[in-house]
Amino acid sequence: MRTVSLVLAAALLASITACAPVEPWVKPYEREHLADAIMALNRNPVSSTYLDHVFESREGARGATGGVGGGCGCN
Amino acid sequence: MRVRPGRVPSWCMRTLIAVCFIAVPALAGVLPPDRADMLYHRYQGGGITVQGPSILVQKKIGDHLSIGANYYEDMISSASIDVLLSASPYREKRTQKSVSAEYLHGKTTYSAGFINSVEPDYKANTSYYSVSQDMFGDLTTVTMSYRRGWDQIFRDIKQNGFIVNDPTFHQRADHRVYGVSLSQILTRNLISTFDYELSTDQGYLASPYRQIRYLDPDNPVGYTLANQIYPGTRTSDAFSVELKYYVPYRAALTGKYRYFTDSWGIVAHTVQVDYVQPIRHHWTLDGNIRYYRQGAASFYSDLFPYAGYSNYMARDRELAAFHSITLGVEASYAFSIPHLTWIQKSTATLRFDRMMITYLDYRDALFSKFDPGAIRAGAEPLYSLDASVFQAYVSLWF
């Protein structure tokens, strides 16, 4: 049941994108700060993967550790 | 046959599957940059030392494809509280190899990867797939991911002076993780990320070496050890929110919260604050505080009142109630290598994390083991653990 509702939520989100194109309120030429290397969501993948592994080995919780996106939005 | 129990548990190997995203697509719309990282890692705490290398290479092939490969080793030397409780210290090595590919088509990134982890008593294979889509003028990135793991669990025993797999013990565990992630640019200086992951596990989810203890007045130490009994399934939800803010004088401040709950009754909260400060042209400093709090699993107990108390029983401290604080500092130095013009950027980084765990319902049973009768079973001091995590790595961008 949980998986089905997850999938439905994702489908809803996806269908939203097909309607009403939203004007981006941060223009591509205003992405300077977001494109800065220090603002990357995952600056050092090897190091952060390792630390995630260290924590997950000792804790009961797992998952939801990373994000994708941001940056310069080029192309 | 002498059993070698109480090792760095299979949690370690099991959960690596849930976390090993190498080079998670950094930007839908742009492939990850070409880079090579050579890392040395070392964990020391609670009687365990784990160290080894991690080498990652990420390279574009053509204009639309990027390939990554990672080689990782854990060399484990363990005399942890679990080991000392029922046997003797040991050494072993875990080797992990992974490959991944990312394909960019317009504003969509497709990725897939495969991880193989091998150690004497645990073999794990994981495959993962994800699709990432930029939308709303690239302010929003939606990612959907699926991860599938197949584990084979063995048990080491000592036979004629050699460590071999117990031929009577061969178990399996399957894992599936479904993830949805959304990253949303809020302002010129602020980006947010929402991440949800649903994990399901099935099969043998315990450690072959760990044991529970129950009150036993007939035993000189006051308790008797017995086998753990775990449920054969586990389903968990994890939901996290992250905000990253660009501070005007050029620094980055990140705040993150994760809520976790599962079918074993564990509820956990994670709060993390991170601050990155570049200094002049070469240095970048990073400070990090992480607070973690966990409630115990419903079938966990440090000391069960009698044998066969419940259908499920565990004493793994990873399922206990505890909280931990981790403080981290990192310094990175950017340098140039003369004559090698194809290297665009190179950095050397040192990172140190100090993890301090305080258990709320896991006691140091070694007190009663080494001094029977001195302390009543169940009245031993609560266990706590301080660990140091050290990383040194060199990164090259080309």
Add this chain to the structure above:
Amino acid sequence: MRNRNATAALLAAILGLALPAWAAADSAADAVAPAPAPAFTLQSTSGQQVSLAQFKGDVVMINFWASWCGPCRQEMPLLQSIYQKYKDMGFTLIGVNVEPDAKTANAWLKATPVSYPVLYDPQSTVSQLYQVQAMPTTVIIDRTGTVRYVHRGYLPGDENAYLNSIRTLIVQ
């Protein structure tokens, strides 16, 4: 339990693949409905005020770029060679830098110089005029001052699209 998981996974995979199609509204096309190119005057790297009107009669290629944008930096040497090739055939390339602070742009230009005019648009007035929706954006204007092609983003190989557009307009 197993069947439900498999179904969910399959649905997720299908959605994942369908997602790009639904968001296809974002995809760029080069040829646009002809419209007069908005006039502007900006300061160049040499300190002079440069207007678009100065280049009437030439095929003008305007490239909006920033030093923090990887694909922008990647295409500039190619733009330089395009400029060198066609500048004597009634063609001009104008670079418009969109950064509020020119410091990093100047440092980068010093290391990777170009000979075509580069103008500063620190307040994004021209970027807004030309409705820049991606970084980089390349606008190609014909000899009558009409916008004919808009190319959003840069992937290696896109310079061929530029050359095709330029060749079409040069002979008109």
